[in-house]
Amino acid sequence: MALQNGNTKKKLDIVVVGGGLVGSLEAIFLAKRGHRVSLYEYREDLRTTPHVRGRSINLALSVRGRKALKGVGVEDHMVNEHGIPMRARMIHRPDGTTYSIPYDARTNQCIYSVGRNYLNNILLKESENYDNVKKYFNHKLIKSNLRNGSLTFLKTETNETVDVTADLIIGADGAFSAVRKEMMKQPLFDFSQQYIEHGYLELCIPASEDGVFQMPPNYLHIWPRGNFMMIALPNQDCSWTVTLFMPFKNFKDIDTDEKLMIFFQKYFSDSIPLIGEKKLIEDFFGGSPSPLVAVKCRPYNVLDKALIIGDAAHAVVPFYGQGMNAGFEDCYILDELFRKHHDNVADILQDFSDSRWKDAFAISDLAMYNYIEMRDLVTRPSYRLRKAVDDFLFWLLPDFWVPLYNSVTFTTMPYSQCVKNRQWQNQVTRLFL
Numbered sequence: 001m002a003l004q005n006g007n008t009k010k011k012l013d014i015v016v017v018g019g020g021l022v023g024s025l026e027a028i029f030l031a032k033r034g035h036r037v038s039l040y041e042y043r044e045d046l047r048t049t050p051h052v053r054g055r056s057i058n059l060a061l062s063v064r065g066r067k068a069l070k071g072v073g074v075e076d077h078m079v080n081e082h083g084i085p086m087r088a089r090m091i092h093r094p095d096g097t098t099y100s101i102p103y104d105a106r107t108n109q110c111i112y113s114v115g116r117n118y119l120n121n122i123l124l125k126e127s128e129n130y131d132n133v134k135k136y137f138n139h140k141l142i143k144s145n146l147r148n149g150s151l152t153f154l155k156t157e158t159n160e161t162v163d164v165t166a167d168l169i170i171g172a173d174g175a176f177s178a179v180r181k182e183m184m185k186q187p188l189f190d191f192s193q194q195y196i197e198h199g200y201l202e203l204c205i206p207a208s209e210d211g212v213f214q215m216p217p218n219y220l221h222i223w224p225r226g227n228f229m230m231i232a233l234p235n236q237d238c239s240w241t242v243t244l245f246m247p248f249k250n251f252k253d254i255d256t257d258e259k260l261m262i263f264f265q266k267y268f269s270d271s272i273p274l275i276g277e278k279k280l281i282e283d284f285f286g287g288s289p290s291p292l293v294a295v296k297c298r299p300y301n302v303l304d305k306a307l308i309i310g311d312a313a314h315a316v317v318p319f320y321g322q323g324m325n326a327g328f329e330d331c332y333i334l335d336e337l338f339r340k341h342h343d344n345v346a347d348i349l350q351d352f353s354d355s356r357w358k359d360a361f362a363i364s365d366l367a368m369y370n371y372i373e374m375r376d377l378v379t380r381p382s383y384r385l386r387k388a389v390d391d392f393l394f395w396l397l398p399d400f401w402v403p404l405y406n407s408v409t410f411t412t413m414p415y416s417q418c419v420k421n422r423q424w425q426n427q428v429t430r431l432f433l
């Protein structure tokens with residue numbers, strides 16, 4: 001028995017599966033509470049191999065994610081020393097002209113572009129400050145019994161297997177979670193997944209020859225084109241990660257350099273000199289579009305033995321910039337539940353399962369909707385009129401009328417409540433719009 005926060009509480013042996021963004025953060029939260037944490041990650045340690053490819057090079061960090069990072073003491077560094085503020089969407093018209101739509105005209109809040117690997121690195125480094133965190137890289141979970149807390153990992157460097165037992169298993173092993181697959185064998189486990197018909201391909205606008213940004217940096221740049229779109233987020237080295245989201249069929253149709261250039265001339269002509277024709281061709285044909293999947297499931301726990309969080313529990317399409325933020329919020333909420341239930345695992349897991357799914361389902365649906373807004377609606381006069389009305393009412397009644405995007409991105413209001421607010425706001429605006 002160990003003394004913690006003035007109470008005598010049993011230290012638990014907790015295995016966290018997945019050392020991505022969410023697993024690394026969760027390991028720190030658990031270590032802070034004094035538990036013995038073993039973090040098992042399939043890939044190699046990205047701190048020693050900086051070029052491990054992630055799914056996206058940079059991500060938009062917003063309030064929910066920031067709050068969780070603050071809980072482990074790394075928010076300040078990520079926001080003030082690394083993150084690049086993005087205060088507005090900058091819309092690129094097909095003719096190359098642009099205009100901007102602020103995210104928060106009232107208080108000028110912004111989202112931050114952060115490097116995925118950099119953030120993961122910071123979290124892994126932070127975990128070094130806790131003797132009670134052990135990390136095992138190149139370990140792939142291949143078998144588990146979630147009812148008795150036993151796991152088998154394959155050491156990918158040597159092909160040996162390792163058997164481990166835990167008081168509690170936390171699955172933070174992403175959208176294709178092995179822990180979740182095991183949960184699917186449990187009775188009453190609901191699961192659905194949806195692949196959208198669109199994939200994404202990452203391109204790059206390099207820094208200029210003078211080493212500066214080639215576009216105004218404090219924006220999320222969007223080229224909305226109806227059924228597809230391209231976006232760009234700034235990187236620390238003054239380059240841009242450019243992501244083209246488009247139906248797989250359209251990607252397939254572009255199968256020669258000439259077709260690619262005709263396509264870009266027609267839809268994204270202003271980006272060609274920025275990317276460079278040669279680099280555009282190399283990057284486009286050098287990669288292949290990746291799929292996007294949304295996962296909904298529940299419950300998130302098995303008895304008092306296992307829990308899934310992050311993408312393992314609720315992978316969402318990336319169009320609200322909330323996947324990581326929601327996963328980080330899971331860690332924060334879980335920490336609050338550890339406090340509320342005095343480390344009683346059965347109550348903590350039950351409470352998390354019972355309460356979190358509504359919000360996870362809500363952000364999943366919102367993210368699907370936001371793709372249509374970003375690639376299409378954003379260019380329409382009706383969208384801009386509604387945004388102007390929302391912004392005016394928000395300015396007039398800041399505690400009463402919080403527009404949907406602001407409540408999702410700049411508050412920690414439960415996602416399901418953000419949706420409910422939007423519903424009554426829609427009813428009100430319909431009266432006069």
Ligand SMILES: Cc1cc2nc3c(=O)[nH]c(=O)nc-3n(C[C@H](O)[C@H](O)[C@H](O)COP(=O)(O)OP(=O)(O)OC[C@H]3O[C@@H](n4cnc5c(N)ncnc54)[C@H](O)[C@@H]3O)c2cc1C
Nearest residue numbers: 018020021022042060141173174310311321322323324325
């Ligand atoms: C194109 C794109 C853009 C995005 N942009 C944003 C954004 O702007 N803002 C935002 O908030 N979110 C964004 N997201 C979502 C975000 O990337 C995810 O929500 C986030 O990475 C989830 O983190 P995670 O740790 O739960 O899962 P992951 O990042 O997938 O990490 C899971 C980890 O588990 C490991 N693992 C998997 N299987 C095993 C196994 N069997 N054994 C051991 N380890 C295993 C993996 O190697 C990985 O390291 C974006 C996603 C995409 C695809």
